[in-house]
Amino acid sequence: xxxxxxxxxxxxxxxxxxxxxxxxxxxxxxxxxxxxxxxxxxxxxxxxxxxxxxxxxxxxxxxxxxxxxxxxxxxxxxxxxxxxxxxxxxxxxxxxxxxxxxxxxxxxxxxxxxxxxxxxxxxxxxxxxxxxxxxxxxxxxxxxxxxxxxxxxxxxxxxxxxxxxxxxxxxxxxxxxxxxxxxxxxxxxxxxxxxxxxxxxxxxxxxxxxxxxxxxxxxxxxxxxxxxxxxxxxxxxxxxxxxxxxxxxxxxxxxxxxxxxxxxxxxxxxxxxxxxxxxxxxxxxxxxxxxxxxxxxxxxxxxxxxxxxxxxxxxxxxxxxxxxxx
Amino acid sequence: xxxxxxxxxxxxxxxxxxxxxxxxxxxxxxxxxxxxxxxxxxxxxxxxxxxxxxxxxxxxxxxxxxxxxxxxxxxxxxxxxxxxxxxxxxxxxxxxxxxxxxxxxxxxxxxxxxxxxxxxxxxxxxxxxxxxxxxxxxxxxxxxxxxxxxxxxxxxxxxxxxxxxxxxxxxxxxxxxxxxxxxxxxxxxxxxxxxxxxxxxxxxxxxxxxxxxxxxxxxxxxxxxxxxxxxxxxxxxxxxxxxxxxxxxxxxxxxxxxxxxxxxxxxxxxxxxxxxxxxxxxxxxxxxxxxxxxxxxxxxxxxxxxxxxxxxxxxxxxxxxxxxxx
Numbered sequence: 001x002x003x004x005x006x007x008x009x010x011x012x013x014x015x016x017x018x019x020x021x022x023x024x025x026x027x028x029x030x031x032x033x034x035x036x037x038x039x040x041x042x043x044x045x046x047x048x049x050x051x052x053x054x055x056x057x058x059x060x061x062x063x064x065x066x067x068x069x070x071x072x073x074x075x076x077x078x079x080x081x082x083x084x085x086x087x088x089x090x091x092x093x094x095x096x097x098x099x100x101x102x103x104x105x106x107x108x109x110x111x112x113x114x115x116x117x118x119x120x121x122x123x124x125x126x127x128x129x130x131x132x133x134x135x136x137x138x139x140x141x142x143x144x145x146x147x148x149x150x151x152x153x154x155x156x157x158x159x160x161x162x163x164x165x166x167x168x169x170x171x172x173x174x175x176x177x178x179x180x181x182x183x184x185x186x187x188x189x190x191x192x193x194x195x196x197x198x199x200x201x202x203x204x205x206x207x208x209x210x211x212x213x214x215x216x217x218x219x220x221x222x223x224x225x226x227x228x229x230x231x232x233x234x235x236x237x238x239x240x241x242x243x244x245x246x247x248x249x250x251x252x253x254x255x256x257x258x259x260x261x262x263x264x265x266x267x268x269x270x271x272x273x274x275x276x277x278x279x280x281x282x283x284x285x286x287x288x289x290x291x292x293x294x295x296x297x298x299x300x301x302x303x304x305x306x307x308x309x310x311x312x313x314x315x316x317x318x319x320x321x322x323x324x325x326x
Numbered sequence: 327x328x329x330x331x332x333x334x335x336x337x338x339x340x341x342x343x344x345x346x347x348x349x350x351x352x353x354x355x356x357x358x359x360x361x362x363x364x365x366x367x368x369x370x371x372x373x374x375x376x377x378x379x380x381x382x383x384x385x386x387x388x389x390x391x392x393x394x395x396x397x398x399x400x401x402x403x404x405x406x407x408x409x410x411x412x413x414x415x416x417x418x419x420x421x422x423x424x425x426x427x428x429x430x431x432x433x434x435x436x437x438x439x440x441x442x443x444x445x446x447x448x449x450x451x452x453x454x455x456x457x458x459x460x461x462x463x464x465x466x467x468x469x470x471x472x473x474x475x476x477x478x479x480x481x482x483x484x485x486x487x488x489x490x491x492x493x494x495x496x497x498x499x500x501x502x503x504x505x506x507x508x509x510x511x512x513x514x515x516x517x518x519x520x521x522x523x524x525x526x527x528x529x530x531x532x533x534x535x536x537x538x539x540x541x542x543x544x545x546x547x548x549x550x551x552x553x554x555x556x557x558x559x560x561x562x563x564x565x566x567x568x569x570x571x572x573x574x575x576x577x578x579x580x581x582x583x584x585x586x587x588x589x590x591x592x593x594x595x596x597x598x599x600x601x602x603x604x605x606x607x608x609x610x611x612x613x614x615x616x617x618x619x620x621x622x623x624x625x626x627x628x629x630x631x632x633x634x635x636x637x638x639x640x641x642x643x644x645x646x647x648x649x650x651x652x
Contacts, residue, residue, distance in 0.1 A: 022462075025470035025494060030474065061468050078433060083428040102409040105431055106471055109405060112438050113464045121456055132446055136348075138439045142432060143352035149428055150354065168351060 003313070006048045007059075014063050018118060019070075022093065032095045032107035033114065037073045039090050044177040045070045046312055047317055051181025051195060054310035059131035059163060062184045065130050069177050071118060072134065075111035076141055078104055083149065112138075124303040126184055133183060137176040144169025159240045163204065171203030178314075191303050196298040198314075206321050211236040212285050215273065227269035233259065236280050237288075245279045293322060329639070330518055330646060333372045333385075337396065344444060345395075358433035359440065362400045365416050370503040371396045373643055377507025378522060380636035385520050388510045390447040391456050395503050397444060398460065401437035402499075404430055409475065438464075452510055459509060463502040470495025477561055486568045489530065497529030504640075512582045517629050524625040524640075531618035532647050537562040538611050541599065553595035559585065562606050563614070571605045619648060 014035060045066035052062040059066075080086075081094040083102045088094060096104040117137075119131050147165040151157050156319055178199040182192045215238060226251045228237045242254055254275050257268060276282060300314060341363060350356055369391035378388040385392075406412075407420040408430045414420060422430040443465075445457050475492040477483050504525040508518045540555045541564060555562045568580055580601050583594060602608060624643060626637060 010378060022465070024474045024488070025466065029469050029472040079431055080395055080644060082431060082570045101427075104476055105405055105409060106468060106475070108435075109438065110465060110468045112435065116442055116457060116461045117465070120454065120461070124454060127457075127594065128446065128450060131442060131453070131457065133535070135439055135442045135446065139348070139436060139443070140351065142439065145432055146352045146355040146365050149432070 003316065004046055007049050008042045008185050010049070010059070011042045011045045011066060014067055015070070018067060018114065021121075022117065029107060029110055032078070032099055032103055033111055035098070035323045036078050036095055036107075036111065039092070040070075040074070040260070042070055043317070043321065044073055044173065045083055045306065047177040047199070047247075048181040050107050050313050050317065051178045052185045052295060053181075054306045054314055055182055055185030055187045055191070057181075057185035062181065065126070065134075065180050065184055067132060068115045068118040068130075069173070069180065072115045072138060073173060075115065076145070077113065078108040080145060082108075083145070122184075130180065133176060133180055137172050140168050140172040142258055156236050157240060159237070159244050162235065162237060162240050166204060166207040167200065170207045173197030174203035175207070188305075191305070194299045194302045195314075196299045198303075198318075201292045201296035201299065202318050202321065205289050205296065208237045208292070209284065209289050209322060211238055211284070212289065214283055215269075215276075215299070227265070230258065230269055230272055231265055238276060238285060242276055242279050242281050244324075245281065246275075250275060250279070262291060293318070329595060329642065330372055333375050334368045336375070336385070337368045337371045337392060339520055340393055341396070341511030342412065344393060344440065348443065351592055354534070355433060355436055356528075358404070358425055358429055359437055361424070362404050362421055362433075363397070366396075366400070366604075366649070369647065370399050370499060373500065373503040373525070373640075374507040374510075375568045376639050376643065377504045378511045379507075380632045380640055381508055381513045381517070383507075383511035386593070387390075387449060387451075388507065389451070390444050391506050391510055394441045394444040394456075395499070396458060397437055398464060398467075399499060400443045401434050401441065403470070404434040404437065406471060408434075409471070413452050420648060430450075448510075455620065456506065457510055459506055466494050466498040476641070483561050483566060485563070485570050487562060488561065488566050490532040492530060493526065496533045497526045500529035500532070501525030520625045520628045521640075524622045524629075524644075526626065527649065529620035529645050531615050531622065534563045534618070535615050535648060538615065541595070541602075542608055553591070554573065556584065556595055557591055564602060564611060567610060568602055568605050568607050568618055568619075571588070571607065571610075576605070619644070 010037070020032075022143065033127055048062060048066045048069060049059045053059055077089060078095045082096045082101055083097070086094050087097040088208050088286065092098075094104070096106060099107075111172070115134070116131065119134065120127060122130055137298070144165055147161070148169055151162075151165065175196045179196040182195045187195075211229065214224070214236065215227055217226065219226050229239075239254075243251055246254060257263065257271050263271070278294070296318060297315070300311060300318075303311070345356075374388060374392045374395060375385045379385055398528065403415060404421045406615055407415055408422045408427055410574070411422070412420050413423040418424075419432060420430070425433075442461070445460065446453060448456055470493070474495055477488075481644070501522045502525070505518050505522040508521045513521075521611055537555065540550070540562065543551055543552065545552050555565075565580075565584065572580060583589065583597050583601070586594065591598070591642065623641070626640060627645075629637070
């Protein structure tokens, strides 16, 4: 997607000026901040810039908000990696692993403060609405992470609770990235709402597809190990869908297999795949993803007053996220 | 201090309305937030309210900023307690100890987001300057905590480095509480600067007195165990002053005693007290505190355009913090 790459380069260039007006007294606090911002697809700021442009705003006027959202996203990753004790992220050691827990907490905190410092670089009239929107989204993302942590030790999680969790933890921030672009381009309330719903449903589709690919991706194309969610006992869409579909006996077999510590990984993955297959979980999951993807498109087409080429550019992001050709 | 108690009660009452405009989707995230806000002397918001009033502003107009500073202060405590693995705070289990590390990280993050949500309740014209000032202070506090963490494993810490650390970690937020009150009362830049310097020097005096009382307080009056800083190997003002004053031989004895794991606590404290006494550390420390206290008063008297009763009320806080009668 060379078109998206152009925006990504602009974002990387602008990121280097985040500290333009601020002189740190202690530099070591910020080394993990720079490190955490490296790489990454910069999806959220790209969504924001393209949407603002679609509604007729100059991207230079909204760049601080784009940088703030990217900073916020990476702040959540730094702290989530502590909470999950994850050693790797984007193929590199996490801040938690490269430094330690305390450094990841503290530099993460600094990142959240820098989110707001960056928003303050917006034109004065945008500071209040942008800060309001991102703070609201930030609290929702925290609530999603809270649910995710609680699900780890919870016995029964319903599919609806799972959908609520991924909406809060993932879809809200993607939706907010689009909405922020519209807001800062002075789009109407109804346009802001439609683009939010577009982003939310796209985010849900993306997250469920992520669960699907963990088990059904082509190992040669997929970057990670197939079936990792099963090995780490993650309650994914697939697992919860199977539990809701299965009869009592199959449910019992599924649960005992899922938590069986003596079964070798390969055998476990194979056995669970068989159960999913009998229950038609993969087909049903693909249908759910398709429906959400189509719903997101429906919301995009509801938006008036943007021309078709602008709509096309926004839809490109959806295709890129879902890795679809058309 | 019944006069200060009046402000404290107003703050407690206002705290209950922080969530007035926000409906959480997940309530469990916020239980540790409420818990962390309980008790506490509410010094910083009191400083802010009294200063704003001294400069002629209605305290209702600045209450959101007072609540935000108190929220920020408690956010730092929740995360600091994780970093220090402290089980107790204000005589109660810390959030980290009552829940766990992950909950303390996540609810602490929510507190920092709530800081900004609270600032957004200010009158529109105050949102930008208040957010700017508190974000700046927040980064300085994080930098101070960074230095504090680094000092733990550092062999050589100078007295100047220590003063820089406590300025950032403690004095900046106290100074900012006063300055914020002046800022939101539209006080002149020079008044804002003087009240900031007043608060900064008062904060330094307070922190050094805290180090002093850890060893020299009357056990019957002091709430904590005497000599705790020595037992936990904390590099306090006393210790660093002694190192800077001592000759090579005394320095060697001091360090070997300080880190001697075989010496019983009582004996260690007694021996170090003797070394401090020979080096006149207690007297010199009291002089430093006195000088900072007098310097803070000098800045308070530099402020024009506030009447003497207002100046008297601000000075009451200084006396209260230092527990002095006059």
